[in-house]
Amino acid sequence: MSFRCTSLGSGSKGNATLIATDSTFLLVDCGFGLKDTQSRLSAKGVSAEQLSAILVTHEHGDHASGVARLSKKFNIPVWMTRGTSLHKSCESISNLHFLNGGEKITIGDIDVTPFTVPHDSREPVQFAFYSAAKKIGLLTDTGRITNHTLDMLSECHLLLLEFNHDAERLANSKYPAMLKQRIAGDLGHLSNYQSLQLLKRLKKESLQQVIALHLSEENNCPELVQRLCQGLDINAEFQIASQEKGTEWITVT
């Protein structure tokens, strides 16, 4: 049985990730419009009818703007925290189930543990996925690394990890001061440095692959992230998800 994942696209203009086995397809977040999502799914050989569930990390538009329409059109169950569900973009979701940080749920043959993270939204979570004795971790939209996050992501086989910005580029960017503070703050996004620190501190004997997600088009660059990751003394492969195409399917072996 294969346990695999693919990004449908990642960045401030929209995020969606598929986590799948042979029979279960979980879409994590949907920050793309209906047509766009369908064509991104079909580029990965998946149809919306095959989706077992949509899991939502938090209500920001780049993660949640496409969830309600996709769920309604194909009657796909949606899982999110109560806090996330209070946002107006989530009000019209009828096939809705609630997540609580630290409480495992099972969908098809994938176990999912949501865990709380510091981010400037109502009740944000990120996820650890388990199937066939393998683990895939997901962490984006997080302002700082907590011990809880390190615990929840320890001993992943595959890690999808935010590399949002280069701190210096952000500081020198044309962004307004308030926005700079928000992004760099404890409830903002992970800088390249923070993500590298996480990788250094993480328990990672089983780690095979790291996928960099949510790169800022303004304040980061894929070549820089690639170079930084290759400089780490870690026995894992690295690749970067793009806003336009995401990644290929990546199988945990």
Ligand SMILES: [Zn+2]
């Ligand atoms: Zn985001």
Ligand SMILES: [Zn+2]
């Ligand atoms: Zn966010």
